[in-house]
Amino acid sequence: MCGITGIVTQNSDNIGELLVRCSSKLTYRGYDSVGVAAVRNGAVDLRKDVGTIEEVNELLGLSSMKGDRGIAQLRWATYGAPTKMNAQPHFGCEEVFYGAHNGNLHNYVEYKKELIETGHIVRSENDGELCVHAVDKYYEQTGDMFEAVRLSIQDLKGAFAYAVGRADEQEIYAVKMGSSLVAGVADNATIVSSDLPSVLPLTNNVIYLADGEMLVLTPHDVKVYRIEDGKQLERVPQISYVDARAAEKGGYPHFMLKEINEQPKVAQDVLGILESSKNEEWLKLIENASRHYLVACGSSYNASIVGTYYFNRLAGIPMLHAIGGQFQPMYGTTMDEDSLSILVSQSGETKDILNVLNLINAKHYGKTLGVLNVIGSTLMFQADSHIPMACGYEVSVPATKTYFSQSIIFAYLAAKLGERNGHIDSSEAKIFINQLRNDLPSLTQTTIDRTGILAKNLARTMMDVKDLYCLGYGFTDGVAREGALKIKEICYNHCEGMYSSEFKHGPLSIVTKNYPVIFTTTTEDSWMVINHINEVKARHGRTIVVGEFEKTLEPYVANKHDYLEVPKSDVLINPLLDVIPLQLLSYFLSVDIGINPDLPRNLSKTLTVD
Numbered sequence: 355m356c357g358i359t360g361i362v363t364q365n366s367d368n369i370g371e372l373l374v375r376c377s378s379k380l381t382y383r384g385y386d387s388v389g390v391a392a393v394r395n396g397a398v399d400l401r402k403d404v405g406t407i408e409e410v411n412e413l414l415g416l417s418s419m420k421g422d423r424g425i426a427q428l429r430w431a432t433y434g435a436p437t438k439m440n441a442q443p444h445f446g447c448e449e450v451f452y453g454a455h456n457g458n459l460h461n462y463v464e465y466k467k468e469l470i471e472t473g474h475i476v477r478s479e480n481d482g483e484l485c486v487h488a489v490d491k492y493y494e495q496t497g498d499m500f501e502a503v504r505l506s507i508q509d510l511k512g513a514f515a516y517a518v519g520r521a522d523e524q525e526i527y528a529v530k531m532g533s534s535l536v537a538g539v540a541d542n543a544t545i546v547s548s549d550l551p552s553v554l555p556l557t558n559n560v561i562y563l564a565d566g567e568m569l570v571l572t573p574h575d576v577k578v579y580r581i582e583d584g585k586q587l588e589r590v591p592q593i594s595y596v597d598a599r600a601a602e603k604g605g606y607p608h609f610m611l612k613e614i615n616e617q618p619k620v621a622q623d624v625l626g627i628l629e630s631s632k633n634e635e636w637l638k639l640i641e642n643a644s645r646h647y648l649v650a651c652g653s654s655y656n657a658s659i660v661g662t663y664y665f666n667r668l669a670g671i672p673m674l675h676a677i678g679g680q681f682q683p684m685y686g687t688t689m690d691e692d693s694l695s696i697l698v699s700q701s702g703e704t705k706d707i708l709n710v711l712n713l714i715n716a717k718h719y720g721k722t723l724g725v726l727n728v729i730g731s732t733l734m735f736q737a738d739s740h741i742p743m744a745c746g747y748e749v750s751v752p753a754t755k756t757y758f759s760q761s762i763i764f765a766y767l768a769a770k771l772g773e774r775n776g777h778i779d780s781s782e783a784k785i786f787i788n789q790l791r792n793d794l795p796s797l798t799q800t801t802i803d804r805t806g807i808l809a810k811n812l813a814r815t816m817m818d819v820k821d822l823y824c825l826g827y828g829f830t831d832g833v834a835r836e837g838a839l840k841i842k843e844i845c846y847n848h849c850e851g852m853y854s855s856e857f858k859h860g861p862l863s864i865v866t867k868n869y870p871v872i873f874t875t876t877t878e879d880s881w882m883v884i885n886h887i888n889e890v891k892a893r894h895g896r897t898i899v900v901g902e903f904e905k906t907l908e909p910y911v912a913n914k915h916d917y918l919e920v921p922k923s924d925v926l927i928n929p930l931l932d933v934i935p936l937q938l939l940s941y942f943l944s945v946d947i948g949i950n951p952d953l954p955r956n957l958s959k960t961l962t963v964d
């Protein structure tokens with residue numbers, strides 16, 4: 355949530371254009387409000403308002419702002435409503451200190467009170483403002499910007515990162531205390547940002563920071579210091595090979611559609627990673643543990659549910675799964691040093707997951723294996739080992755290709771483990787792995803091609819639907835939940851994802867004539883799912899089916915497009931493909947309703963708050 359970008363340049367006077375160009379790449383992190391503070395000749399021009407970066411830029415002419423340094427912020431509201439006053443950056447007491455943060459201050463209420471009692475003029479209800487006041491406060495005491503920033507940390511409790519400057523100083527300072535921060539060094543300019551996409555338009559010379567570190571940006575270089583004692587740390591910029599064009603729509607109307615269409619390549623790329631020599635390390639970590647936990651949030655959690663079925667079926671390994679926030683209260687007393695926790699997170703920065711990671715590390719609760727997409731994320735640096743999802747940027751707020759990659763990772767690992775521990779026949783494991791490697795990319799493409807048009811037609815018939823269920827059984831348990839999450843998230847419909855045999859235990863009472871219920875199934879479970887379909891049909895509900903074509907299922911759908919038919923494949927490949935028509939259905943429905951699926955209201959792609 356929230357994205358900050360700070361830039362210092364040497365000779366240029368076009369800071370507004372640079373900040374808008376770079377920070378617009380962080381739109382997925384926040385689009386409630388936007389602001390830019392630009393400094394020219396010792397004066398700060400601060401412009402901010404409610405809306406996306408395009409809207410606020412048009413309203414306030416952000417990209418025409420002059421100056422040689424400045425800070426931009428894209429906000430996802432937590433503390434304080436999304437208003438102009440709460441938009442960031444903020445000033446300190448006077449228009450001298452300017453700054454913006456990402457994250458949350460847990461001591462917001464007490465600290466605000468303390469600042470006001472000691473004469474500070476706090477204007478907003480946003481915790482980011484307090485970071486600027488904390489620097490202001492310590493500058494008053496020390497007269498030194500470096501020390502003021504360093505000391506400010508002792509007043510601020512929570513997980514956050516901020517960037518701050520002073521009107522009469524050329525440097526910009528930034529701290530990392532639990533939220534992501536990355537810096538870049540270009541010719542005659544430096545940049546600090548919440549995430550790599552906004553650094554890459556300027557440079558691919560990148561410096562990653564660790565918690566407890568601070569930066570000083572001049573036009574020529576970025577210096578890194580340890581906050582605790584102010585000691586300078588050696589940091590050489592590394593070349594990032596991430597292609598900045600990956601954050602462009604590439605001819606698609608939305609990032610979501612582009613990312614759905616990238617899934618055949620994702621399948622190929624992630625299987626390449628899984629077949630690399632690193633896989634021995636990942637397999638050993640799992641084999642050496644006596645107890646296994648799979649921890650994730652949102653879509654990553656839904657993929658983890660699919661994973662538990664693969665680990666059970668193919669490897670005979672029971673995986674206890676938990677939502678990030680559930681983990682400690684649910685399993686916190688059952689762990690020991692032989693446990694392995696697989697932490698699954700696209701961003702690698704989700705606070706609920708980092709809380710789990712910190713708990714495990716602090717209590718020596720065994721090893722951790724990150725499954726992550728963002729290279730350079732906190733999870734990557736702090737887990738004992740990590741598996742990259744190999745998806746490139748996922749810009750659209752709804753996860754699609756990363757969910758897909760996670761499911762493939764679990765399917766592959768489970769098959770490899772099963773082959774090694776003899777839970778399944780070695781030839782069976784080999785056949786499945788070959789199918790993943792050789793057939794999955796093209797099956798994924800066929801699924802997109804075949805179900806795209808069906809999903810589009812189906813969406814048109816669902817424009818008035820406000821409430822529905824999406825049910826799964828066995829392997830499609832997580833698939834149905836993921837489909838429901840997509841529909842909720844980008845269509846603003848209530849769509850509950852649940853286990854299909856549970857439906858009769860209460861929710862069935864909601865079904866009246868034409869009430870829609872989507873059933874996802876594999877060919878091995880369709881005999882059972884038919885019972886659940888019948889229970890809905892008998893109450894005159896509308897049943898929609900997602901799965902391979904089966905004659906036995908055909909009579910239950912009223913129209914061709916009510917059967918989102920995926921291509922014929924192995925029963926263990928079915929659950930990987932079944933999610934795709936649901937992604938497409940949610941996409942087309944969202945667009946038909948008039949929503950931008952890339953930026954659903956109230957959401958942010960990276961949730962670095964509790």
Ligand code: F6R
Nearest residue numbers: 652653654699700701704752753
């Ligand atoms: C839904 C979605 C979210 C994320 C969740 C976890 O489409 O994207 O539910 O899956 O916020 O994020 P990561 O995987 O970054 O930890």
